[in-house]
Amino acid sequence: MSPRPSVKQERREKILSAARSEIVQRGYARTRVADIARSSRTSSATIHYYFPTRTEVLSEALCFATTRARERHAKDLTEAGTVRDQLVRLVELQIPVGAVQDDFRIWLEVWNEASRRPELRSVQDAAYEHWVDFVTDIVVRGQRLGEFAPVDAREFVAQLLALLDGLAIQVVAGSSHIGPEEMHRLASSFLERELFAWPQ
Numbered sequence: 001m002s003p004r005p006s007v008k009q010e011r012r013e014k015i016l017s018a019a020r021s022e023i024v025q026r027g028y029a030r031t032r033v034a035d036i037a038r039s040s041r042t043s044s045a046t047i048h049y050y051f052p053t054r055t056e057v058l059s060e061a062l063c064f065a066t067t068r069a070r071e072r073h074a075k076d077l078t079e080a081g082t083v084r085d086q087l088v089r090l091v092e093l094q095i096p097v098g099a100v101q102d103d104f105r106i107w108l109e110v111w112n113e114a115s116r117r118p119e120l121r122s123v124q125d126a127a128y129e130h131w132v133d134f135v136t137d138i139v140v141r142g143q144r145l146g147e148f149a150p151v152d153a154r155e156f157v158a159q160l161l162a163l164l165d166g167l168a169i170q171v172v173a174g175s176s177h178i179g180p181e182e183m184h185r186l187a188s189s190f191l192e193r194e195l196f197a198w199p200q
């Protein structure tokens with residue numbers, strides 16, 4: 001049995017969870033420490049005790065959100081069966097509907113702020129690199145088992161994630177051309193064509 005989190009750890013995670021929610025609702029630039037304090041039912045002074053600056057608490061919240069999303073994916077995929085089933089399920093989990101839309105909005109905030117604030121680029125790079133490694137591991141496992149085509153796994157994942165991210169932006173933006181069903185169709189077609197359809 002894992003040890004119970006300390007009071008400090010629980011309080012810190014409560015603050016980060018509140019900051020995540022505020023970023024989703026208000027955007028990174030408009031989220032204030034006072035908003036996070038109100039949402040987490042604590043004081044601004046308490047937040048500054050754990051995170052000395054506004055930039056620090058918001059940056060930590062972005063890392064917290066992306067890590068939690070990746071952990072949920074890993075847990076969900078353990079129930080998916082074959083490695084092929086896991087990759088198919090992973091694609092389904094990237095369609096920004098319901099709670100997944102909030103996860104993707106966090107990424108939009110990461111990208112948006114990193115494009116303007118050089119100090120956030122290391123946050124973005126680290127979070128995305130973990131994500132790339134996570135998906136690449138699935139592809140490599142499938143190749144070792146003979147379920148996937150012998151493509152360059154890293155290059156394939158770069159293409160897959162670029163496709164998913166681009167489609168998801170259009171879904172979140174309410175595009176009349178790309179909705180959730182069309183995103184799923186296009187992503188599934190890419191998997192079938194580039195990774196699944198080969199002589200085994």
